[in-house]
Amino acid sequence: MASSPGGHASLSSQKSPLWECSRSKKLQVTEEELFYMNCRAAYLTVFKSSLESIMSRDQLCIALQKAGRNPSQKTIDKYWTPQTAKLNFDDFCAILKKEKPTSKSELLKAFKKIDVNNDGYILHTDLYKILTKRGEKMTAEEMHVIINLADINADGKLDYNKFCKLYVTTNEQCLKTALEKLEIDSKMRLQQLGSHLEGSSESGTTPLSKPSPRIIKKTDQETMLNRGDGRNSLPLAPRKYRSSTSFNISMPANSFRTSKLLEPNSLKEWQCAQTKGCFFLEENGEIVSHQYKIHLTQRSMVFLTIKPLNLSQEEGLLSHWLTVDTAFYLLRESEGQPNLQLVCFPELRNREIYGWSGELGPGVYCLIPFTTGCRLKKDKKHVTEEAKLVGRGEKGELFLTKKFRAALSDIFEIIDLDGNGLLSLEEYNFFEMRTSGEKCDDEAWAICKENFDTKKNELTRQGFMDLNLMEASDRDGDPSDLWVTLHSMGYNKALEMVEACPFVIDVYADKCRPKIKALQMESNNGQLDKIICKSVMSKGSSKAIDSHENVFLHTYKSDFRVTSVLDNKSENKVIIHVNNELSKNCVNNRSLNIFAVEVAPKSTMVCQHVMPLNERQEWIYNCVYSLMS
Known part of the structure; x- marks a missing residue:
């Protein structure tokens, strides 16, 4: 049309x-x-x-x-x-x-x-x-x-x-x-894909009445269903829960202290490679990040860490992303095997730093950054006044405001992956693909170097500022395109980065100089889901949903999070009703205490990640999984 x-x-x-x-x-x-x-x-x-x-x-x-x-x-x-x-x-x-x-x-x-x-x-x-x-x-x-x-x-x-x-x-x-x-x-009323409603009792809405986790009355079934997923909130034909199972875990306050990450004693003598990256929250709720290749030339003891990147902030303001959980999956490329082999996932932590230590043989490894999404969510803050990006001097010349320059400086820090204070063409193209969907070719980069400040064929911080000023000048001061860039980088109208989490990765090795390189920036959901399912099913506990022979719940608990995976071995799709209402001091990645998910035939899927809302208090994970018919 x-x-x-x-x-x-x-x-x-x-x-x-x-x-x-x-x-x-x-x-x-x-x-x-x-x-x-x-x-x-x-x-x-x-x-x-x-x-x-x-x-x-x-x-x-x-x-x-x-x-x-x-x-x-x-x-x-x-x-x-x-x-x-x-x-x-x-x-x-x-x-x-x-x-x-x-x-x-x-x-x-x-x-x-x-x-x-x-x-x-x-x-x-x-x-x-x-x-x-x-x-x-x-x-x-x-x-x-x-x-x-x-x-x-x-x-x-x-x-x-x-x-x-x-x-x-x-x-x-x-x-x-x-x-x-x-x-x-x-029959169409049964089609669904999980949780969509934003806001829950986690964020201060009125809590729902709590049905018994074991005995669910028929009159309660419809009520619970209508409180779940938004697409499941229609007047439906009478439904029954064919079977259900509950899971209860109680964790003490500050439980993460029992799994503290300790540096190797001789770490200062090891060789180190560092890179940066960022988690970006998309409009559909997916999380996009860089992926990396690590190369080791010989067998070494390795110490890997990832943590949120602490950027310069206005005095008195805390960077909210510093509380976002950052982790990674490390996989190995093996000759003759089409699939990557899972090597490790961080089980240890020191404050906001997650890490892993162990011996790795020579070869190429794939590092995929991971965050549960429990603490990186859509911004619900209402911005009453839009920040000013550009202004005009006494002679009418355009300039970038102090606040906008500070935001651009932080963006520069994020996309300067190797931390050398300059942007290579490759680093700049990560930024371009994120904000415009197009790469800057060699010819355009040559023109860029002719017009903006560069050093060693790379763009300086001042050159990056001037490039954005030129963009504003081309639009005669209209900031619309600048806002497109800022929104793509996770900023709201108040120039606060609320839908992104920059991070830094350190790779230490005792026998050789490790190399780490960013490959691409993309949604990890499909690949990560497979990896997470495989990891949880191999290390977590398993329950058949009320002894149902074809539908299983796998749950993995660490001191920082609980992850559940659903495994549907049957020939038909199944719909699982999930009720977290009896959990206390918990937050999940779906932003709902009650929701329903559909699991395709012969498939597995990550159902939810759960973390403590306040780590200094006891948190109780109490969830009821019900198979609906």
């Missing part, structure tokens, strides 16, 4: 009348639950299951249209980049949260700007020039579709009031049709 004339207007948070229609059915559901109901309804008009992924730009466009959106090509390009292979249902929900339906008032406002006579009409000739020459240009064929709508065109001009009404009505009808289809097929 082509971009509308209102495509350049800001998107409104206006609620669809479909939401009001749903309310009239006396469903005791929240706005958030209604949002996910509409998401799922739209998705299931295109796909048979929410386990299916969007595999093309066209599928993404169709799914968005079914959800009542009218995405432009620019919008599609934003979410389907050259690096995109597929998008899942979670990604789809995240996109719909950002791309709100355009309201009628916004469309009218946009049209009135080009209505020179202020009479409610726009000549077709004027409309053609505007929509095919400005902004995101429409094709002649797309223009003819609009002009051929007889009800809104007369005497060579467009009645844009009627057009706006038709536009909004069409979007609402798309949503309504999708929802009706969902209601007709009750």
Whole structure:
């Protein structure tokens, strides 16, 4: 569907009348639950299951249209980049949260700007020039579709009031049709992919009533289900819990002190390699980070550590990311074996530093940074005033504000992976891929070096500042593109880095000089999930869910966290209801105390990570896993 004339207007948070229609059915559901109901309804008009992924730009466009959106090509390009292979249902929900339906008032406002006579009409000739020459240009064929709508065109001009009404009505009808289809097929109501609601009793909302972990009444089943995953909050046919199992772990305050990381006595004599990186939280909740290769030339005792990077902050302000848990999985490449072999995962910690010590043979190793996501979550802080990025001097010249320069200096520290105070082309391209999705080629880099301060063919900190100033100058002081960069790097409108966690990795070896190199920056979810499942299933405890012969719960406990993995050995998908309400002083990566997850046939999946909310207090992990039918 082509971009509308209102495509350049800001998107409104206006609620669809479909939401009001749903309310009239006396469903005791929240706005958030209604949002996910509409998401799922739209998705299931295109796909048979929410386990299916969007595999093309066209599928993404169709799914968005079914959800009542009218995405432009620019919008599609934003979410389907050259690096995109597929998008899942979670990604789809995240996109719909950002791309709100355009309201009628916004469309009218946009049209009135080009209505020179202020009479409610726009000549077709004027409309053609505007929509095919400005902004995101429409094709002649797309223009003819609009002009051929007889009800809104007369005497060579467009009645844009009627057009706006038709536009909004069409979007609402798309949503309504999708929802009706969902209601007709009750089986569709079972499609789900885990937790989506933001906010829980962990963050101060009213706690829910606590059912018994062992005896669950039939009347409680529906209540618990409707408190779970947003896409599971629909009026459902009566369900039963076929079986359930509970898990209880009590951990004393400061339990991590019993697993303290100690440096080898002779560490100062060992050779060291250091690099930096960052965890970035995506809109869909995935966490993206660098991956690394480590090379050892001979067998050595090795000491590996990872910790949050302590950047310069305003006086009196603490860096929130310093409390984020940072760890890693170390894997070995072996000749003749296609899969990497798991070597270790840090079990020891000294304050915020996680580490591992042991002997490694010569060869190449893959290091994948890992954080549970329990403490790196979407920012819910409401920013009342946007920070100023650029200003003008007395002569009208542009300059970067002190606060923005401080943020750019921190960004420079993060992307300067080797810590030499300069940016190589490779380091700069990690930044470019993160913020723009495109690499800087050799020719462009040569031009960059000609215009900005460099040293040893690498960009200096001042050169990086000047590059950003040039970007602001090219936009005549408009900070929009600068904000795109800042948001990509985890900053909010107050210039606080709230959705990223920079870290530093140290590799020590006693017999040789180790080498560590960043390879790429990508989502680790698929690969990491397999590694985590394998690790938990090999080292953790295992329970069949109430002796069910095909569905197993694997739980691994350390002094810092609890991880649970679900293993579905059956030929059919299963839905597991998870209830953490009886846990105390705990936070999980799903941000919900009650949720449901769907496990595909013959597969394993990470169910949740749980950590103490306050490590100085006792924490109790008490979870009930129920198999639903």
